[in-house]
Amino acid sequence: xTPFRPMLEALTRQRGVRASLIVSENDGLVVDSxxxxxxxxxxxxxxxxxxxRKARLSARAARLGAVAFLQLDAERGRVCAVGGRSDLxxxxxxxxxxxxxxxRVELFKALESLE
Amino acid sequence: MNIATVEPWVEAxxxxxxxxxxxxxxxxxxxxxxxxAQAGFTREVDVMTACALAAASHxxxxxxxxxVDGHAFRxxxxxxxxxxxxxxxxxxARGAYICLTVFNGESSxxxxxxxxxxxxxxxxxxxxxxxxxPRPTIAADFELDLNRNLAALFGREPAAT
Amino acid sequence: xxxxxxxxxxxxxxxxxxxxxxxLGEALRRQGQIEIALKIALRGLDRHPQCAEAHDLIARIxxxxxxxxRAIEEWESVxxxxxxxxxxxxxxxxxxxxxxxxxxxxxxxxxAAAGGGGADVSNALEMVxxxxxxxxxxxxxxxxxxxxxxxxxxxxxxxGQTALLLDANGYVLGGLYLDSLGDDVSQDIGxxxxxxxxxxxxxxxxxxxxxxxxxxxxxxxAVVGMAPTIDDSLVVVAASRSTPLGxxxxxxxxxxERATGWLQTGRRS
Numbered sequence: 001x002t003p004f005r006p007m008l009e010a011l012t013r014q015r016g017v018r019a020s021l022i023v024s025e026n027d028g029l030v031v032d033s034x035x036x037x038x039x040x041x042x043x044x045x046x047x048x049x050x051x052x053r054k055a056r057l058s059a060r061a062a063r064l065g066a067v068a069f070l071q072l073d074a075e076r077g078r079v080c081a082v083g084g085r086s087d088l089x090x091x092x093x094x095x096x097x098x099x100x101x102x103x104r105v106e107l108f109k110a111l112e113s114l115e
Numbered sequence: 116m117n118i119a120t121v122e123p124w125v126e127a128x129x130x131x132x133x134x135x136x137x138x139x140x141x142x143x144x145x146x147x148x149x150x151x152a153q154a155g156f157t158r159e160v161d162v163m164t165a166c167a168l169a170a171a172s173h174x175x176x177x178x179x180x181x182x183v184d185g186h187a188f189r190x191x192x193x194x195x196x197x198x199x200x201x202x203x204x205x206x207x208a209r210g211a212y213i214c215l216t217v218f219n220g221e222s223s224x225x226x227x228x229x230x231x232x233x234x235x236x237x238x239x240x241x242x243x244x245x246x247x248x249p250r251p252t253i254a255a256d257f258e259l260d261l262n263r264n265l266a267a268l269f270g271r272e273p274a275a276t
Numbered sequence: 277x278x279x280x281x282x283x284x285x286x287x288x289x290x291x292x293x294x295x296x297x298x299x300l301g302e303a304l305r306r307q308g309q310i311e312i313a314l315k316i317a318l319r320g321l322d323r324h325p326q327c328a329e330a331h332d333l334i335a336r337i338x339x340x341x342x343x344x345x346r347a348i349e350e351w352e353s354v355x356x357x358x359x360x361x362x363x364x365x366x367x368x369x370x371x372x373x374x375x376x377x378x379x380x381x382x383x384x385x386x387x388a389a390a391g392g393g394g395a396d397v398s399n400a401l402e403m404v405x406x407x408x409x410x411x412x413x414x415x416x417x418x419x420x421x422x423x424x425x426x427x428x429x430x431x432x433x434x435x436g437q438t439a440l441l442l443d444a445n446g447y448v449l450g451g452l453y454l455d456s457l458g459d460d461v462s463q464d465i466g467x468x469x470x471x472x473x474x475x476x477x478x479x480x481x482x483x484x485x486x487x488x489x490x491x492x493x494x495x496x497x498a499v500v501g502m503a504p505t506i507d508d509s510l511v512v513v514a515a516s517r518s519t520p521l522g523x524x525x526x527x528x529x530x531x532x533e534r535a536t537g538w539l540q541t542g543r544r545s
Contacts, residue, residue: 028225046225047479053223054475055493062468064514065308065496071521072476075486079479093485104521135478229482 007110008034011090014106016098018077021091022114023049025056025083039093044079048091052081069104082107084115120152121264122209128237129154132216136230139198140217143205146170150264151212169215173202192224201227205235207242281307288316293323301333308496308517310340328357328364335367339518344371362388366397370433373404400433424450427538428513431530433523436516441535444508446470450538453514466512473502473510490528492521501528505535 011020012034021033028046056067072079083089140155148170180188190203284300297320304313321330335350354364369384385401427450428439440451453462490503513528
């Protein structure tokens, strides 16, 4: 068990959260994860890290500064991600009806403990 | 991206793979080093060299795995300052192949591995059955096949043998 | 901008009582260096406690820090010093709107509009009235914009908000993006940000969560929302870092609705 596990399990206990992961932004690989059934951690990690990195690079090119929080809303789910100074990004996959405001707050708290 | 194949059924899965994974180069070859398809290469000499080195590298890591772990290592990943490579086998009804993928910062190892799984699935689904009685490969045949394959990939007349 | 900041810093070092702290603090705030901006503004206020602009600067920094009580306190100080200060009325209107106090927001913004607050105050007032259900009031610039650059102008709440409509290739179809110096950087920003939607499209094919509806991200300097609309077009809305994400979403939804209508009109004509 990695030291990240309690933090990830706390995130996954939030209502509507299907998966929480710590991923490497550059490699798109899972560092640790807490997944509910039917969640493919490798796939989520690769795609979420890629989206986050693209948003970070695009925002920097557009002179908007560093990206902290990202939220993608789709018909049947949401992906939220926060990153800080390191290569690590915390990713949450949630139901469309999940309280994204609360998830955002918890993600920033988790990021603080990560850094 | 420029894609050329010796076997036509390979083209669609390989094209999807390089597009999705945003690979810079891709090479599908027999474990013997014979090329099956290439994407992104512009000179045949590069293809020949890459095929030889990829086959050797795959054989080396497979053998090393057997020595230290009792099983052949499957995949290899190397990182350079700008580019990375991923080398892994693909199994189909036509036999085993090796796929060499070169990518840069536009992609990631996670994405390449994810799309590589789809490539394996797509190739396995697309591969026609093996011909009934394959000829044994001898050195002369290999040279002939190699020239024929390179001719198919780069559109020139096969060298006289 | 970096040269300006260096110049103002040097001047302030030479003469700590200089009013140049106002420009320096504002420039740092716009760059997202909120804490340094606050220190400079507070030091300036110590030397110039009766300077309304110093209170106004601290109020704007407080909004960036989401410290709304402090912002209200500072803008009230501004109004006690300069009762007709449009920036303070606009700021108080903004905070009241954020807090759902639509009547108070309307009161402040009406005063600002009457004092010559300009088009952005009128737009803000219109939005407040729409949000409070009071849409019967006539506004001089509430007619729909036909100039492509102004298709979203009446939907945006303040100067810090901006919206663009991009085509599938990342080219600007409508809207306007001005940088902190007032230069039009729409094409540049559009090209940079449209790549994100390609990445999202790819992810959607593999995440099994249906089609995407929007993506929002917070940066040091701004909050940005993007949403697809018809013809593979994309709406991009950006606002200051202090803008609540819920408000950004509402503005974005309205811009998507406007863009869809505008594109459909273009199809018919």
